[in-house]
Amino acid sequence: MRALVTGAAGFIGSHLVEQLLADGAHVVGLDCFTDYYARALKDANLAAPRRHDRFTFVESRLQDADLDHLLRDTTHVFHLAAQAGVRKSWGVDFAVYTACNIEATQVLLEACTRTELSKVVYASSSSVYGDDGDMPMREDQRPQPVSPYGVSKLAAEHLCYLYWVAHRVPTVSLRYFTVYGPRQRPDMAFNRFLHAMLGGGTVTLYGTGEQTRDFTFVGDAVSATIAAADRGAPGNVYNIGGGARVSVNRVLELMAVCTGTRPRIERHPVPKGDMHDTYADKGFTVLGFPCDQFGGQEPGDDAEINAFCERNFGVTFPLFSKVEVNGEGAHPLYQWLRSEKGGLLGSKIKWNFTKYLLGKDGKVIGRYSPTTKPEKIAADIEKALAA
Numbered sequence: 453m454r455a456l457v458t459g460a461a462g463f464i465g466s467h468l469v470e471q472l473l474a475d476g477a478h479v480v481g482l483d484c485f486t487d488y489y490a491r492a493l494k495d496a497n498l499a500a501p502r503r504h505d506r507f508t509f510v511e512s513r514l515q516d517a518d519l520d521h522l523l524r525d526t527t528h529v530f531h532l533a534a535q536a537g538v539r540k541s542w543g544v545d546f547a548v549y550t551a552c553n554i555e556a557t558q559v560l561l562e563a564c565t566r567t568e569l570s571k572v573v574y575a576s577s578s579s580v581y582g583d584d585g586d587m588p589m590r591e592d593q594r595p596q597p598v599s600p601y602g603v604s605k606l607a608a609e610h611l612c613y614l615y616w617v618a619h620r621v622p623t624v625s626l627r628y629f630t631v632y633g634p635r636q637r638p639d640m641a642f643n644r645f646l647h648a649m650l651g652g653g654t655v656t657l658y659g660t661g662e663q664t665r666d667f668t669f670v671g672d673a674v675s676a677t678i679a680a681a682d683r684g685a686p687g688n689v690y691n692i693g694g695g696a697r698v699s700v701n702r703v704l705e706l707m708a709v710c711t712g713t714r715p716r717i718e719r720h721p722v723p724k725g726d727m728h729d730t731y732a733d734k735g736f737t738v739l740g741f742p743c744d745q746f747g748g749q750e751p752g753d754d755a756e757i758n759a760f761c762e763r764n765f766g767v768t769f770p771l772f773s774k775v776e777v778n779g780e781g782a783h784p785l786y787q788w789l790r791s792e793k794g795g796l797l798g799s800k801i802k803w804n805f806t807k808y809l810l811g812k813d814g815k816v817i818g819r820y821s822p823t824t825k826p827e828k829i830a831a832d833i834e835k836a837l838a839a
């Protein structure tokens with residue numbers, strides 16, 4: 453496969469690029485680093501692919517790129533570039549949504565008419581459904597988006613269908629349902645909640661928290677996207693959902709367990725455009741594989757919590773009951789405190805349980821309560837390593 457991935461520096465795009473490279477594909481990634489969130493995060497998303505010799509990166513707006521050149525040897529297009537986010541899509545900002553989501557898609561599809569492609573996979577959204585349809589949401593029910601973002605994603609879906617019917621561009625549209633996992637966009641709920649809890653801040657909650665989402669793990673969304681490139685039927689639309697609904701309150705409960713914090717919650721009215729529930733019907737079955745459901749099983753001990761957090765949130769915490777210093781290089785806890793994430797979360801991090809720091813001789817060097825500053829622990833570890 454020779455793939456063009458638009459939006460390659462984004463949350464889902466960067467995971468897709470990594471999986472395609474792991475599968476042996478040649479990949480051209482395109483992204484213009486829109487300022488919706490920090491470029492540093494997007495650069496970090498691309499760090500691994502950039503070291504790969506089958507990866508080429510093109511920094512450009514889709515509308516300005518030399519697409520005839522980029523598509524010359526391409527077999528598959530994965531079109532993920534878009535202005536995401538429901539809440540910003542009202543008012544003057546809608547112009548950004550029409551440019552990035554509708555115009556950019558049309559420019560790409562026009563270029564696709566001038567070449568032979570095996571498949572063009574478009575990343576649509578569960579936002580196209582709106583609040584008045586059936587549950588679970590079926591691909592054949594009438595989409596009635598309740599946000600300008602949803603309208604822009606639906607317009608691009610229609611363009612994809614149109615270019616299949618009129619020009620035989622083999623497009624497939626995938627309606628992703630709230631994707632979570634490492635590198636999730638900073639404006640999305642999991643990321644916002646977790647950072648608020650770890651940073652000692654306040655969780656902003658819209659509505660009662662009883663609204664539900666069909667959360668979909670990013671690895672599953674990527675597998676479905678690659679499956680669609682292989683066996684999605686041109687002109688079709690598929691739901692890509694985790695297959696279970698979980699309330700936002702349940703998400704908060706799980707995060708409280710993981711972080712050992714009791715979230716301080718500030719309630720706000722539900723913004724216009726937010727859907728109350730999302731719930732996918734059968735998309736995964738159609739593409740032929742199962743997927744994980746978020747929130748079913750509560751993690752138990754520290755190791756399970758760590759594994760849960762790493763997989764679902766892309767964060768690991770040094771939740772060891774005992775921290776041993778063996779003198780062979782810096783301890784993982786120390787490394788973590790010095791890492792970007794530790795630094796980012798700063799001194800406000802709260803510990804789940806009392807921690808012990810044991811020296812080489814097994815004696816306790818320090819005991820740390822939930823309010824001990826990480827700097828103090830880091831200094832103790834440094835001292836113990838030097839001893």
Ligand SMILES: NC(=O)c1ccc[n+]([C@@H]2O[C@H](COP(=O)([O-])OP(=O)(O)OC[C@H]3O[C@@H](n4cnc5c(N)ncnc54)[C@H](O)[C@@H]3O)[C@@H](O)[C@H]2O)c1
Binds near residue numbers: 576
């Ligand atoms: N994350 C989700 O839960 C979710 C749910 C439904 C649909 N989607 C869709 O999946 C796709 C990826 O979402 P994401 O969460 O990874 O978003 P993201 O913002 O992390 O990634 C999108 C990337 O596209 C780039 N981009 C935007 N407009 C561009 C343009 N005109 N030219 C070149 N690059 C451009 C941005 O710089 C960004 O890096 C989007 O199409 C989004 O609408 C995402």
